[in-house]
Amino acid sequence: MAAMEQSLIEQYKDVYVFAQQVDNEISPIAFELLGKAKDLANDLNEKVVAVLLGHNVKDLAAQLGAYGADKVIVVDDKELEVYRTEPYTHALASVINEFKPEIMLVGATAIGRDLGPRVSARVQTGLTADCTLLEIGDFPLNPMPGKEQKHNQLLMTRPAFGGNTIATIACPDNRPQMATVRPGVMQKIDPIADAKPEVIEYNPGFTPDNKYVEILDVVKNVADVVDIQDAKILVSGGRGVGTPENFKMLEELAEVVGGTVS
Incomplete structure (x- = not known):
């Protein structure tokens, strides 16, 4: 994976959250991620953007605004009615390529663990999985002779080696900086009364092919x-x-x- 030029990195702005929904109900992890995204965005003086994928989901945007989203990008299409790997990967990767987020957070749920790595590969950036701590800081953490210390980086902390140690990881040379976050780790904010996020409707277009799994039945x-x-x-x-x-x-x-x- 080649490093981006600095001029390209500077085009990437704002903290994005994949707002997972199932059966047109927003998953709790989305609200938790919005709470952490707000902290990170405040440190960077940027905005929080939720990405909502599904079918007939536009009405859910207000809930995301109440929990911290300044903007909500809605990708609404029949192909996204039920989670399938390829349509969702195409949709989220297209949003990233079009809007250029600096940070992209995804919940470490069954859906997020399937979606996150595929999206990061498609947009050619790194992903740190199962994070338990996210903060903005310098990387390398300590100055090193002959190596530039970059500021305002996303520092992603996660257990490693079977939980016997803790690793802090950064992605200074590519964008977006992507992380999946374990449910129940981050805190959602108290709802903001009368929040009115900016809603942006975007559809990259879908062309079903042999990568599209056909769902015959859903048993709840x-x-x-x-x-x-x-x-x-x-x-x-x-x-x-x-x-x-x-x-x-x-x-x-x-x-x-x-x-x-x-």
């Missing part, structure tokens, strides 16, 4: 329990529980304390 799993990512109390058990019968005791305990078995 209706769960009676709260997702463990959203649960405030977890009741956990391992091999020490012994038998399936004993595990039912955990379910009973979870019901009493208002928790979820994990």
Whole structure:
């Protein structure tokens, strides 16, 4: 991957967030990323831009504005109604090439972990996965003889080597600087009353080919329990529980304390 010329890097502005939605409902990770994007944008004196992909999703833009988006780029197309790798990769990569974000944040969800690496490869930039900390600073972190220290870089921190160490990574020579962020790590802001983000409608055009998977049917799993990512109390058990019968005791305990078995 060749480094960009500095004159090209300077064309990239603002902090972008992939605003994941499923069934026309914005995923919580999108609001968390907008909160962190606002911090980063303030440090850079730039704006926060949400990228919303889907079909009949324009009405969701107001929610993204309430949680920190100054602008919302909406790519609305029937091809984006249900998540599929190729149409979504094409859409997000096209947004990046057209609008040139300095930073692009994606949630480390099942969708984000599929989408993020493909988009970064298509726009020829790096991606740091599963970040737990994002901040603006200098890179290298400490001055090194013979190496230029670049300012206002996105410093992306993530666990490495099985969690035994922490690595801080930067992408000083290419844009956008891309990261996927684990759910539940960043904090969303309190909603901004009467927020009115600028809404930009953009469609790069879609030409289905042999990379487009055809979805024949969607079977929705209706769960009676709260997702463990959203649960405030977890009741956990391992091999020490012994038998399936004993595990039912955990379910009973979870019901009493208002928790979820994990």
